[in-house]
Each structure stands twice: as C-alpha cells, then as structure tokens.
Amino acid sequence: MSKLISKVACIGGGVIGGGWIARFLLNGIDVAVHDPSPDARRIVDEVLENARRAYARMLMAPLGPEGQLTFHDTLAAAVAGADYIQESVPERLDLKHTVIAAIEAAAPRDALIGSSTSGFRPSQLQEGMAHPERLFVAHPFNPVYLVPLVEIVGSPANTEAALDRAAEIQRETGLKPVRIRKEIDAHIGDRLLEAVWREALWLVHDDVATTEEIDDVIRFGFGLRWAQMGLFETYRIAGGEAGMKHFIEQFGPALKWPWTKLMDVPEMTDALAGKIGDQSDAQSGQHSIRELERIRDENLIGILQALRANDWGAGETLREMEDRFFERAKAVARATETDYRASMVLHETRVPGEWLDYNGHMTEFRYLQVFGDATDAFLGHIGMDDAYRSAGRSVYTVETHIRHLAETKVNTRLSVKSIVLGHDAKRIRLHHEMVDEAGQVQATAEHMLMHVDTEAGRASPMAASLTERLAALSPGQSGLEVPEHAGRPIRDIGWPEPEVS
C-alpha cells in the first residue's frame, strides 16, 4: 500500500527488529523476515500484539489492512525482491559485516539498506561493500512502533538521493527522520543518553539517590518538558526577552563548576551492577516486564494524543500518520465498491473492557460513540469525504434520541444498521439500530443532522451529489422498513399525586 516501497525485508527479529516489522506491517507494507533464532517468531508476535493494541487505541482512523508477514529460513530468500532492507542484528561489527555482505549478495541492486546500529558509524559498516552508497544508519528508539524518532546517518560514501529516499520511506510509516550532519560514534540520541547514564551511575554509586529517585527526578521534572520541547527551546524560554545568546553566555562559568563527575567514568563492577539490579527490583519489581510495556505504551499513546490535539512535535507526526490511514481506508472502500444499499450495515465494532461502567455494562456515552461512528460511516457512504469537508462544508448532529434496550456486555461484537428516515435540502433524519452477534437489538438512535457552511457557521444546502445518493436510499428503493418508534418523544411522566395521609 506504500507509494514508495512494495516489500521490506527485516534481518533480525528481536525487540528492535520486531518494532520495525510491526511499524511496516501496520502501515500496510509487506515484510519478509529472516532471523536464525528459535525465539524470533515468538518475540515478533509479542511485539506485534502490543503494536496492534496500541494502534487500535491511538488512531482515530480505521486501521486498514496490514501488510503480509512472512518468515524465511535464509537471508537470501527474505531480501529477494525487497526495495528496502532493515538490519537489526546484535551490536557486533564482525556480525554486522557478515550480514551486510550477505544482503548485498542477494538483494536487488537498487535496494536501500538501513542499519539499526546504536553505536557504529556508517563508514565502519560500509567497509568491504561493493556499493557502500546505499547503506546508512537508520537508528530507531524503543518501542519502535510508537516513538517516532529515527536518526538517519550517512558517511561521505552515501549519495544524497539515497538518504533522501530513506527519509521519505521512514516518513511514510509515521516516523520522524532526523538527518545527522556528520557521522559520529553513537550518533546523537545515544550520546546524550550516555552522558545522563554515566552521571546517573555515579549518583547510584555514591548513594546520592536510588534508581527510583533518579527516575522520579526525570519523570516528574525535565522529562515532562522534553516530551514537547528540547534543551535549547526550553532554555530559550527561561532566558526570556534578553535573547538566547545573552542567556547562553551566563552558562559559561557553570561549565567550570564541579557540577558533574563526567571527567571520570565509573567502573561497572559486579557490586555496582548488583546494586542497580536490587534497586530496580524494589522500584519496579511489582510489575512484570509485560505489564511495564503496556503501562509505557498506554502513557506514550496518551502523550502522543495530547500533543496531536496541539498539532505539536510528535503529535504532528501522529496526525500525519493518521491522515495516511484515512487515505488508505478510503482507497480500500473505493477498490471494493461495496454496495451497502441492501443491508446498510456500515459500522461494526467490539466492546472493550474500558468501556464498562460501575454497573458492569457499556457506559452510557459509549453507545453514542458507536452511533456517532456509524453516522460518520454513513456520511462517508453518501459521499461526504475529506475533500468535501475541506471545501468548508460539513454535517453536524443537532438532535439525538437514544433508546437503551439491553445491558451491553464486554467484548460483544456490535453492528449498526442505518436507515434514512427522511431528508430535505439541509437536513437528514437518520436511524441506527445496534445489534449484537445474536441479532438482539441493544439500542437504537434517531438523529437529525444539519448540513452546515463551517466558515459562516450556519445551515446550508448540501451538494447535489449528496442528495442524489440520499434519494437512492429511500425506504421504497432500499426495501428497509421504517421502525414504528421513530419520531416518538420520550414519554411524559409528571409528578405523582401527593399521597392522602
């Protein structure tokens, strides 16, 4: 489904390789995997499960069809016919050289090769290659399916075209490529992390703080700032109107102060590793690694969604990815030319656990969420798409009448059947019926929808293309029955007569 690549090969399927695989697949790209480890398939499956769950919760857009995942016994079979190859094997230069040589021998001549290496420079990896210009570093951050950063590093042997194309491919899978201007050991991210790591090791070593206290200083303090602005932009604000240069000059003296022990590097003795292990157990041992992954992913999803609401930083990257998912969904709908008129079942979903209320069934407002999604699907069906909306026209719900007829339980598969009750130049009267897998009606909704000019902020006539689609949906033509409760108000009950005492 990608415009740029038709097939990706991933060599190495650990946590990082698995993250790459998940990102490509969920973005609709076929992935061929080679990893000699007997654990590879299990690890990839676990990462994929986390990624599918995360995308379903994070994206407002339909997920769309995944790419096809295949495992191959040989590296040559995996890279055959691939346009892009991502290498994520363990961090040993001799092993990387062997794998890269094998890729070069079997892959198409013009396939790009990205390496996930966190430490090696591209020129080190390119040693001995016949065509070094197509190999570069594409260094991601865990979890690869959620964190958007990928560092793209080339050497003087690389062509600009190859690096540009690499960045374009990453962008197509929702990543944020940052091109590093000069190759350097550990690139940028891991250098900054290494600096913090060495300082943190001293703090634990010297008993100034435990691992938990250091983590708290990060996540309750500057870590919150760094999720949205980095070091320099944050300091720019702190410096105020005096200007950045003036502010930075004030830092000069502090560079001479004993504010760090980094002139020296701590020895990773058994005692220090053991101390960190024990402190970390005390800090996080109540959660399994699986639980911590889920907690981390939930938090990252929330943070990314919050930034998306402001269209800022990683939230902008997420919004762009979501736009592509919407595009893909539309392309699929067009390709299958579904004729919904017979059934008008345009929306289906499943009740997740977090939709329950204290009574143990689906919370009141989630019913309207399902009906609202059905309304959106209906509007898409009659031709109201982003192109229509971007011309300043939309449809708002002005009235809703819901009848709750059953206690909808967790994991129930819901489908919504829609009927047009009537329409005029500006309005659509729509009815939805929500049924479970056994066909039992859970709830119904009647809506009055108003077509609006969004800039003027008032009702406006809809385009002829919409009214034509609507006309084809009249009960006479569609064969759907108008339910007898349609148009009824909520029953009047007044106040009880005072009891005669």
Added chain:
Amino acid sequence: MSKLISKVACIGGGVIGGGWIARFLLNGIDVAVHDPSPDARRIVDEVLENARRAYARMLMAPLGPEGQLTFHDTLAAAVAGADYIQESVPERLDLKHTVIAAIEAAAPRDALIGSSTSGFRPSQLQEGMAHPERLFVAHPFNPVYLVPLVEIVGSPANTEAALDRAAEIQRETGLKPVRIRKEIDAHIGDRLLEAVWREALWLVHDDVATTEEIDDVIRFGFGLRWAQMGLFETYRIAGGEAGMKHFIEQFGPALKWPWTKLMDVPEMTDALAGKIGDQSDAQSGQHSIRELERIRDENLIGILQALRANDWGAGETLREMEDRFFERAKAVARATETDYRASMVLHETRVPGEWLDYNGHMTEFRYLQVFGDATDAFLGHIGMDDAYRSAGRSVYTVETHIRHLAETKVNTRLSVKSIVLGHDAKRIRLHHEMVDEAGQVQATAEHMLMHVDTEAGRASPMAASLTERLAALSPGQSGLEVPEHAGRPIRDIGWPEPEVS
C-alpha cells in the same frame, strides 16, 4: 486554606519566585512577597496570568478561592508571621547569605526556610546561621506552577522533622518532593541536565547537529519516554525477562567506548554562544517568548492530563491535587451553605483537547459523557451512593434526547444545571442544560431513568428515601422552570417530493 501553613513569604519574585507564588496562591495559600526589583510585580503578574490560565484548563475541579497576594517594601515585613519562607534570589552565594541572615533576623523562630538554589549545597547556605537546622534546598523546575518536581536537600545540620514537614508542605501544593540522600553540587536534576548540556554543546560546536536537530532528537525520541518513566525503568523494559543486573552488565563495555566527549568541557567562546543564538533564532524565532510559554504550557497540560487518565507518574500527582481542589470546593460549599435546590448545578467540567473531533469542536459522544456525569452527580445528590448500589439496586438510563445548540470548543468550562421533570415509583424524568462560562447553552438532554433490581435484571420501585428527596425537587418547590422543549420528539421530516422534470 492549607492545613499545614497559614502564610508563606516569597523572597525574590523572578520567573522562579513568581512560579512559587502562583503555585501557593492558586492552592489557596496567602503569600507575602519582597523583591527590590522594579520589574518584580510585572513579572509576578505575568507568571500568575499564565498559571491561572493553565489551572483553568488543566483541572477538572472548580478552581476555588485563591490565597491573598501582598507585596512588601521590606524583607522583614514580608516574612513577619510566615510559617514558610521560599528564597529565590539570584545565584550568588554572598547575596544568598545576606538574604538568609535577614530572614533569620525577622522571621518567626519556627518558620521553615527553603532555598530555590540550583547549584549550592545546603551546608554552604547554612554558614553563619544561628538555627541552620531549618534551612534546606527546595529546588523547583520551570514552570513551577506546572512541573511537579521539587528536590528537597538537607545537610547534616538539618532535622528529619524539618525536612519531612517541608515535603508535606510541598505536597499540599501539588508538588512531588524528592528527598536527595546526600548534599551534592547542583543536586540531581541539574547534574543530569548539565551532562546533556555539555554533550549538546560539543555537538553544536563540532557541527554534528543544529540546536533544532538536537531538540528534535530529544522531543521525538527519548523525551517522550522520560515524561512517564525514567532512565532505569525504561532500560528495565529493554532488558526483558533476563533481569536488570544482567542487562546493566552489558553496558559495562560501552563505558569504555568513545561515546561522549564529556572527558573534556567545551569553552563557551563568543563564537559558540553566537552560533547557538543564531541557530536558536532560526529554530524558534517565529514565536515570541510569550507564545512559546503558552505552547509549552498547553503541551504540559495535555501530557499531565494524559498521565492522569492512567493515574501514573506526574498524572497521579495531578489527580491528588485535583482531589484537594474538589475537597476545598466542597468545604467552601458547606461553609457558605449553598442550597443546590435553587440552582441544581451539580456537575462542572472542562473540555480537554482529546475530546475534539475533525470539525474542531467537542465530539458528539462527549456531550453524553458530560450529561452522564451530571446524571451520576444528580443521583448522588438524591442519595444514591455506593452503599445503596451495593444492595443490588441501581438506576439505568433507558432513553435520551440530546439537542446540540452550539459548537463547544476546547477548554470551555461547562456547567450542567439539572431539573427533575417528573417521577413515579420506578422512573425519573430528568433534564440537563449544559452552559459555558458566559452562560450560553451548548446543549440540553432529557433522560428517562429506570430504577432496577440489578440481580433480577428488571425494573423495581426505588427506596422511600429517594422518592422523598425527589419530591423536594418538584418544579413547584424548587422554583425551576420546566423548559418548553421537554417532551418533544425529533421533528418529522419525510422524503422530498420528486422534482417534476
């Protein structure tokens, strides 16, 4: 309104002092300020404006009454009668000594003194004090009104009791105090920041990356992770089931690798400061400092709210602060003996960014979420609590009629006024009106609620205690008017007549 302190004095009213002042005031605590600078009042006002805006957007709870703010020409007048004094004067040891001596001379004997110093150790600040045990470092992070971390650092001269009390006071204003175990130059946060800073200076100096590229590596990469988990917990996950100690040991060799230039410190020459200034202008110069502050605050609010939804990290701190705001609101309501019968405004909330839809206003189903919360508040008000429910009785919504009357925007503060339209032995007919802060009606809802025996799964008569409360809420008794749209159905529109062609 604090249980622990009645009056705070803030000495120094710059950006950090102003942040402290805002945090204390908005948490209902009186603050006396002394700052000889002619700009102090303006800066404090600007910080306060940002903080008020931020709290109104961040907190679901009513803001409640602020503490009283007073400015004083002399330090002695500001600290007179204060239980807690926060010193935030410029970072010069001689100046700090002078100010601390003046505080000690004029403040009550048992007042605690916190210093905002980012670099000095408490024992350095305590030199020459008569009662050094009550002075400690309370080092906050900018913006102080939003970022919860405060590092509490004592010296051997401090009593545990004083440091415990300091932490309790910080916690009461929504801060997260982290006690540092040993005094050390620059405490913890600024040491970690200094390490990153020095590494980043080299990267700019050597033209490996610009300030913008470094910031992007942070905010699209590990900065997202650090808003919710720190260094050690993140690596624990990366290490997987093999355990933290095993994983950490693998880092050992990397400590010998040339992954950092930190053994050396860059010289802050004019050329380097100028380069950073120019790059920062290119990166962020399109926004004024004021705009950047607002963008930063909006992002931090969104991140904190996202973490609150998961009750994790800084989100847990926010939730606890919000709980205190709700408690304060209830205390105020009790003190003023608000009779809800007159107004029946039982639920208030604010529209967070993640409630928006593609039209840029509140998503359809969020209206029902707000109305559903108002229904819950109403049910609580008439006496349906957890105890009532645990006896197997509850109230379900069986029908809902919503009218959308405005396009509700992000961060609008919504309040819902409720009216009982009628009731019988098993049913309540309830009406809600949702208004914004200007009093404009955004939407209305009419509900039919059914009292049920949850075990039998069928309608059942409600307890006499509930019907009694309901009877007191009749329009005659409460003086509330029944809206004329109540009981009306959604208007019937049929199919347009075929055009004669």
